[in-house]
Amino acid sequence: MDAIFPELSTYNRGMGGYSLKGVLNVGWVDIHAVYPQGTVPSPFLSKLSEIMQLPTGAPFDPFMETIRELPHCEACGDIRYLRGDEFVRSNSELWIPTAELIYASPLIMVHHITDHGYCPPAEYIEAVLALELDQRFDSYVVYKEKLFESGWYDLVPT
Template sequence: MTYYRDLTPYTYGSDDWDLAGRWQGIPLLTVGWLSRGRRYAKGAPPAGLAEALKRMARTHRAAQTRGRHVCPWCSLRLFGPRGDIPWGSAEIRVMGDDLAYVAPELVAHYVEAHRYLPPADFVNAVLSSGTFS
């Protein structure tokens, strides 16, 4: 998966899939595009964050790909069934104030299993999102 430092402009893919133009003109910032060998903020997540991100992985999906991205830390395991390695194939997008955050579908796993602590503005946008659509 491509690495981006948090809160940098999203440049990963084209928005050809966005036929309705929902994201046109809205600045997109990256969150949670982690990579092995790169440092990331760690800490205890606010209550409900991982659960909200899991819901958003179902309701806020965007840019579905045909391939899979596996967790760079869990994929190092050399034993156990292959089905226990988390993977993702899409993004989630979360509206903030006059911008949107783009995160890989694995962001909930990173928060829950690897103590990733996303930027506060992203966390606030996720937790204050009353509708999951």
Template sequence: MDEDSFEDRETNFYGLTYRPAYARLNVGWLEAGRLYPTGPVPEAFVEKLKAVQAVQWMNVCRGLHACDLCPPEEAPKGNGEVRIPGAPEIAYAAPFLVTHYITAHGYRPPQVFINAVLAVDLAAWTAARWPQVPFPWVPEDAERMEE
């Protein structure tokens, strides 16, 4: 998508959309039949990623995507993305199922993504309330939707 959008996690009635000025690097978009790196990750990383996902609602879709690495009757579903700021002008774009891929399927994201998640100021992101969103690079001219 050319644009990124955030929804207010508390009401789902507010949102904002903008064309990002940063490069989006994809992380964790796994698919059955395609190889992916595996290995251990720090527990602190997993916990922080879960906490970020609890406060950030990014590119939420109406439909759901099931993990196709799991048996269909056990497959969790996701419907959005997470954005993690990286180096200047770079943000990592991961599916909401990324934590599942890590914990259930042993996926090991790139170290730069792990470091970027660990660097998130979770207190600031958790404290963000509309019209602020939990991501630092939203431009001033973002289009805001209110009730």
């Protein structure tokens, strides 16, 4: 099972005591446990669906650290999302930027919202609704910058 992080806590997944400033966890829930549930606005669902269909090479790339596996739901198994170019979307994190910060989620969160009634924090819904999908955003580049800032590389012997 994926690690579970409290909503809106600072991102420190796999970072051994370090954390990424300005990056907040959203949607790292255990669907077999108690998690926030509720109805989300339909424009939010449409926007998420639009994001999930972005083709590779789109200027807006929130799919952080893509890996060669499918997003996996603990209840339903592997989930197949078709991208706009009709390829199946690989698993990754989903990094949603605002002017001030970034929300980091497991990609399976989208399925947890649509199929298991998970309701993310209100500020997250607002952030997604406010997103302009034609902006240039490379989540992996931002991640590497944040990782460098965090001091994590100090662990690495030179």
